Amino acid sequence: MSSSVGLIIPCKAAVAWEAGKPLVMEQVEVAPPQALEVRIQIKYTSLCHTDLYFWEAKGQTPLFPRIFGHEASGIVESVGEGVNVFQVGDHVLPVFTGECGECRHCKSEESNMCDLLRINTDRGFMLNDGKSRFSIDGQPIHHFLGTSTFSEYTVVHSGSLAKINPLAPLDKVCVLSCGISTGLGSTLNVAKPKQGSTVAIFGLGAVGLAAAEGARIAGASRIIGIDLNPKRFDEAKKFGVTEFLNPKDQDRPIQEVIAEMTDGGVDRSIECTGNINAMISAFECVHDGWGVAVLVGVPNKEAVFMTKPINLLSERTLKGSFFGNYKPRTDLPSVIEMYMNKKLDVDKFITHRVPFSEINKAFDLMLKGEGLRCVIDMEK
Ligand code: NAD
Ligand code: ZN
């Protein structure tokens, strides 16, 4: 048993005090886990664009001070009352959308939208008592996505935690806790392209390129990558993307260009940008009769999706997905196994590494559109 069990742990956390301002390294106090909660020591965390959106708080609800972070790996430090499935020392990945195991969604084969623990970007406190487990001199600090991994220790609901193979390297599989699993599952579980299909991917960040990996694994014949950032194109070749399009280089809507290139439209498209215009293009570029478009990007709160109903009547399908439809506790261990069996390469998604003390560099890189995932080492 660890000596900290049942005690408050003072530790370092990167706190966002204001929207868009650099995070500040603070000494925070992390309370022990309550019933059905688990306290974990974060080993590695990485930055996902969803952290950046809520930190910028443009078109999202601002909630500060807050500890961001949701893509991470860690080790169980202690468990609260009623937690049977986790033990001290277990290797775990926290996940932004949970699985209570009891509700209609958790019992449905089709859904991962748990009634109790589904993603809630506006909740800043724990479900048990509506309070924070983080404080600085008695001032509560808001949680983010029930995970708040930009802290050496954090408390999460046990339903938002996946136990993983202890042999999996935590400095790598941390990226499977959000972006890579999301992109991969959006293709394999939701878009489900058939062998030989044409697939368009909007947004060639880590999520989009993981969606491209899914298309490659499914045997797509053409994978068309669309991004506004020309720097993305070289990187995308390593992920099986066969053709590139930059909407800025075209004098007509990108969906028209794609329809012309593919004899009427692609079989599947996956949108991984968060931009409403890209979402509309992603839908309108699929072939009538059978085309399926999947929205993955997190949009501005006020964004409205507009298209002519005839586009749907002509037998196109529009879908959306969180976490690639994976149930975090049930399905994430199998994604880890894909990595362990070398069916899925995660190393090529990790383009940068920084020590925790330099976490703001990860934000700078993402703002500049450089690299894919920046892994933050909590022990440095
Ligand atoms: P990223 O910043 O690494 O990549 C996004 C890419 O989209 C960038 O290369 C950018 O240049 C490109 N882009 C932006 N607007 C575009 C446009 N109009 N047309 C074409 N390309 C455009 O981000 P990421 O971490 O890969 O995340 C991608 C999106 O997925 C974000 O919106 C993120 O919030 C969301 N996300 C959703 C889930 C989910 O479960 N649904 C999970 C993780 C991330
Ligand atoms: Zn994410």
Ligand code: ZN
């Ligand atoms: Zn549930």
